[in-house]
Amino acid sequence: MMRDAPDKFERLPKLMSENEVRDDSSVQTAVRNLFIGSAPERESELAEMWKELDLIFQLTPDIHEGDRIIMDAGAYRYVRFNHRVLRAFWIAGYTAWEGSRTVAEAPSLQALDLTRFRELILSYESCLASTEADLEALPVGVAEPGQYPDANTDPQGRAASELATIAVAWALLHELRHIRHQREGTGADPYSDDEMAKHDEELSCDAFAATFLLE
Structure with a gap:
């Protein structure tokens, strides 16, 4: 169980202008609390x-x-993200948990009921495709992002919401490793055609984030 920390998945106000970017103290605090x-x-x-x-x-x-x-890093210190990505991670956390739970609880693979799993995948895809992701209805049983179900009354929902939160932390840590690569001069040249070097950097960032959270 995650330690209780205020606003682990804080609902930051939605930006209205296409050109508006926020990096005020409330954004920094929300990320710190999530970490x-x-x-x-x-x-x-x-x-x-x-x-x-x-x-x-x-x-x-x-x-x-x-x-x-939008989930990226650049200019040696900036990490960007948007509400759409946070909402997608939230739904994906429920989807991953549902898939794992369904397989674990089924008496056999032939008896798998993937109805809800497919419903969650469709919700995830709708979130990515919608022009107003926050207005897309969530499937029954999926809490609004940042609302953590009670572990005693809805242990499955609580597990899924915490998994989603940790997944966002993983993604942001992945971007921090890109920042360090930039500062150390060990990152792949973004203007190069060397796809292997870019792939290796992505794997390096994946490994850093996973090790940091699981070590």
């Missing part, structure tokens, strides 16, 4: 890394500069 809620035992390391990399997290509109899915 601490996901890895409370590494709070001091997170604080040191934040200071060392001089990090600034930015909330962008759901459609920004022609992009719809």
